[in-house]
Amino acid sequence: MSAPTVLEPRDLQLRQLQERIRGMQDGVPRIPVITHPALADLLQLRTGGAYEVDSASLAMLLLATPSQEGAWSAVVGAADFGIEAAAELGVDLTRTVLVPDPGEHWLEATAALVDVVSLVLLRPPGDVTARAASRMDARLRKRASTLIVWGRWPGSEARISLRSSSWSGVGEGHGRLTSRRAVIAVQRGSAPARETELWLPAAEGPVRRVRAAADARAALG
Amino acid sequence: MRVLVVWCPDWPVVAALSDGEVADGEVAAATGPVAPAAVVTRSAVVACNTRARDHGVRRGMRRRDAQSRCPELLLLDDNPDRDVRAFEPVLAAVEALRPGVAPLRPGLLAIRAPGRFYGGEEHAAALIAERLVAIGVWDVRIGIADDLFSAEQAARRAEVQGWRVIVPEGSAAFLSDLPVEVLETGSDDGGGDLVGLLQRLGLRHLGDLAALPARDVLTRFGAYGAKVHRLARGVDPVQPATRTPPPDLVTEVVFEPPLASVEAICFSVRQQAEEFVARLGERGLVSTAVRIEAEADDVRRSLLSSRTWVHSRWFGAGDVVDRVHWQLQATPAGVLVGAPVGLVRFVPETVEPAAAHADGLWGGGTDDRVDRGVARVQAMLGYDAVVVPVRQGGRSPADRQAHVPWGERPTGLRPPDLPWPGRVPSPAPTRVFAEPWATSVVGAAGQPVVVTDRGAVSCVPARFHSGSTAGWQPIDSWAGPWPVDEQWWESSTGSRPAARFQIVGVDGRAWLMRCDDRGWWTEASYD
Numbered sequence: 001m002s003a004p005t006v007l008e009p010r011d012l013q014l015r016q017l018q019e020r021i022r023g024m025q026d027g028v029p030r031i032p033v034i035t036h037p038a039l040a041d042l043l044q045l046r047t048g049g050a051y052e053v054d055s056a057s058l059a060m061l062l063l064a065t066p067s068q069e070g071a072w073s074a075v076v077g078a079a080d081f082g083i084e085a086a087a088e089l090g091v092d093l094t095r096t097v098l099v100p101d102p103g104e105h106w107l108e109a110t111a112a113l114v115d116v117v118s119l120v121l122l123r124p125p126g127d128v129t130a131r132a133a134s135r136m137d138a139r140l141r142k143r144a145s146t147l148i149v150w151g152r153w154p155g156s157e158a159r160i161s162l163r164s165s166s167w168s169g170v171g172e173g174h175g176r177l178t179s180r181r182a183v184i185a186v187q188r189g190s191a192p193a194r195e196t197e198l199w200l201p202a203a204e205g206p207v208r209r210v211r212a213a214a215d216a217r218a219a220l221g
Numbered sequence: 222m223r224v225l226v227v228w229c230p231d232w233p234v235v236a237a238l239s240d241g242e243v244a245d246g247e248v249a250a251a252t253g254p255v256a257p258a259a260v261v262t263r264s265a266v267v268a269c270n271t272r273a274r275d276h277g278v279r280r281g282m283r284r285r286d287a288q289s290r291c292p293e294l295l296l297l298d299d300n301p302d303r304d305v306r307a308f309e310p311v312l313a314a315v316e317a318l319r320p321g322v323a324p325l326r327p328g329l330l331a332i333r334a335p336g337r338f339y340g341g342e343e344h345a346a347a348l349i350a351e352r353l354v355a356i357g358v359w360d361v362r363i364g365i366a367d368d369l370f371s372a373e374q375a376a377r378r379a380e381v382q383g384w385r386v387i388v389p390e391g392s393a394a395f396l397s398d399l400p401v402e403v404l405e406t407g408s409d410d411g412g413g414d415l416v417g418l419l420q421r422l423g424l425r426h427l428g429d430l431a432a433l434p435a436r437d438v439l440t441r442f443g444a445y446g447a448k449v450h451r452l453a454r455g456v457d458p459v460q461p462a463t464r465t466p467p468p469d470l471v472t473e474v475v476f477e478p479p480l481a482s483v484e485a486i487c488f489s490v491r492q493q494a495e496e497f498v499a500r501l502g503e504r505g506l507v508s509t510a511v512r513i514e515a516e517a518d519d520v521r522r523s524l525l526s527s528r529t530w531v532h533s534r535w536f537g538a539g540d541v542v543d544r545v546h547w548q549l550q551a552t553p554a555g556v557l558v559g560a561p562v563g564l565v566r567f568v569p570e571t572v573e574p575a576a577a578h579a580d581g582l583w584g585g586g587t588d589d590r591v592d593r594g595v596a597r598v599q600a601m602l603g604y605d606a607v608v609v610p611v612r613q614g615g616r617s618p619a620d621r622q623a624h625v626p627w628g629e630r631p632t633g634l635r636p637p638d639l640p641w642p643g644r645v646p647s648p649a650p651t652r653v654f655a656e657p658w659a660t661s662v663v664g665a666a667g668q669p670v671v672v673t674d675r676g677a678v679s680c681v682p683a684r685f686h687s688g689s690t691a692g693w694q695p696i697d698s699w700a701g702p703w704p705v706d707e708q709w710w711e712s713s714t715g716s717r718p719a720a721r722f723q724i725v726g727v728d729g730r731a732w733l734m735r736c737d738d739r740g741w742w743t744e745a746s747y748d
Binding site: 072084170 | 590591593594595597598601602606607608609610611612618621622623624627646647648649650651652653654655678681698699700701723725729730731745746747748
């Protein structure tokens with residue numbers, strides 16, 4: 001390994017070391033999962049982790065980019081998963097399997113799918129015990145898969161939540177829903193939540209930062 | 222080598238009439254030998270029978286013209302697959318008499334003429350004609366000659382159920398009297414152009430063409446002309462390409478004594494399932510669709526269950542056994558106990574070369590691992606618990622999506638790319654409820670909001686209450702009513718017009734709701 005050059009900023013070096021430590025935990029390397037560019041600097045999904053979301057569109061957003069890159073994904077327990085919306089947000093339906101109604105076997109079905117696909121979206125029907133969650137986490141790390149939980153999950157790596165949303169395009173009996181400004185908060189452990197504002201969905205084009213557009217305007221003005 | 226050609230004239234008509242796709246009344250009227258019938262595409266006549274020809278119907282004629290010449294003409298849809306399928310029994314019947322059948326096209330086949338085996342060529346022709354009439358093909362004509370072209374022309378000049386034998390070395394003499402128009406029939410490669418040219422050059426008969434020096438014909442007409450020249454001289458060297466009889470790949474498992482328990486059946490068929498897959502594998506084939514049939518052990522051997530299973534990749538032995546398990550479990554238990562299974566049969570419905578399904582160097586197609594994981598979930602939850610999401614056309618969000626069980630091919634889906642006027646505009650809702658939630662929507666004074674007959678709301682909706690939200694939620698903004706004008710002919714949809722609304726609560730969550738005469742329903746959520 002070559003020695004780090006002195007020119008590198010110190011915090012970058014620190015971050016690299018932290019990444020390496022995190023990667024070496026449990027003896028299994030934790031590979032970064034490609035994350036949607038709109039969320040990229042807030043959140044880095046890694047294999048072996050469980051991430052909580054609280055809205056369907058956030059779940060689809062996390063599935064979309066890896067799915068486009070060729071990863072298989074599975075959706076367990078979400079009978080009301082909007083297929084057309086998922087396709088609009090970029091989920092490749094040809095590499096997606098649904099188990100809409102796993103009943104009481106939801107944990108076993110999820111475990112079977114975690115073995116073979118790289119992303120699993122799970123909507124637990126009730127509370128998840130800490131024991132079940134830790135066993136699933138061990139399995140996730142072993143199989144290098146990522147779990148996105150639409151609901152609560154004890155010991156999750158991060159919680160991505162929709163703080164507020166405001167729809168535009170609709171008025172008092174006229175118009176139609178066109179786009180939404182959504183404030184997304186990423187809570188990791190006990191650290192303060194990091195927020196960003198997204199067009200989710202945007203009126204046209206892909207999901208993107210609201211601020212990026214504002215920055216562009218500011219730069220022009 | 223002598224060639225025997227069997228010609229069944231107007232085969233598309235014969236196939237269509239024997240297929241039973243036409244309504245029974247029509248068949249009854251048409252199966253008599255005198256009813257005029259024609260097979261038509263959307264615009265033109267593809268084939269017609271003798272009676273229709275007597276009325277002046279011709280190949281290539283427009284459908285309207287054909288009907289005007291013969292108003293009682295029975296019109297049959299064109300279906301080349303059906304023609305091929307219906308010709309298969311004819312091939313099999315001839316193959317039983319002499320192997321090495323070369324199917325030329327539906328209605329026309331060639332074999333090497335049997336010499337002395339059936340007591341001479343004419344006896345062989347008589348035998349073939351008799352066999353084909355026995356399987357219900359009434360109009361059979363047979364020609365025997367030195368080469369394929371002459372034999373076909375001889376068959377076309379034979380009587381119904383008759384034959385015409387061109388003596389050895391007699392092809393040239395036989396062909397020389399034929400008009401050049403015979404080059405048109407059955408040739409797809411521009412024979413018509415050449416016929417027109419020959420006629421304008423004053424060459425009326427094949428003999429005139431044959432009399433020209435081969436070198437001059439090649440110079441003037443090119444390679445195709447040279448080929449036709451060879452045909453006309455009766456020295457066509459092309460031998461019919463014979464087919465190998467299709468192997469019998471159906472596997473049967475007989476239970477002695479008959480078994481009533483699904484587990485016992487699955488255990489017993491495992492070895493035969495392995496043999497079934499191995500036998501396909503010996504021929505370099507894999508099966509992607511298998512029909513599994515279970516028969517009872519009674520005198521009539523009644524079919525207990527029959528179902529075709531499709532695999533997303535191809536069937537291994539374990540997959541076949543799984544399918545037997547699922548199929549027999551799904552059969553009502555009472556039936557199974559009442560009639561123990563005496564026989565299970567595997568019929569490979571679709572076989573494909575194994576090379577087409579080989580694993581690519583970098584993977585590809587359905588991932589093998591995914592298949593295995595899904596199979597485990599299927600074993601846990603049942604066959605249709607794992608589905609593939611697909612989009613389809615429709616107006617409501619629930620209509621615009623469909624679930625196809627893993628491994629099955631989607632059928633009967635509406636095309637999603639059509640405009641579908643009246644559909645809910647995009648963005649699509651992220652949650653679509655299979656069962657809409659009952660909802661109440663009221664105005665500012667608490668009066669229920671309804672949609673009037675003229676498609677307007679009775680008052681401005683002010684707050685709503687649905688299954689998901691606790692308590693009443695004030696409405697921030699709303700859009701609608703968008704009238705739902707679907708299936709008004711169904712009595713169950715009610716008298717009042719239904720309408721859809723997009724409603725945004727003050728918490729920023731948006732919903733798609735529907736109002737009909739039974740009340741308000743939350744159909745989907747923009748979560």
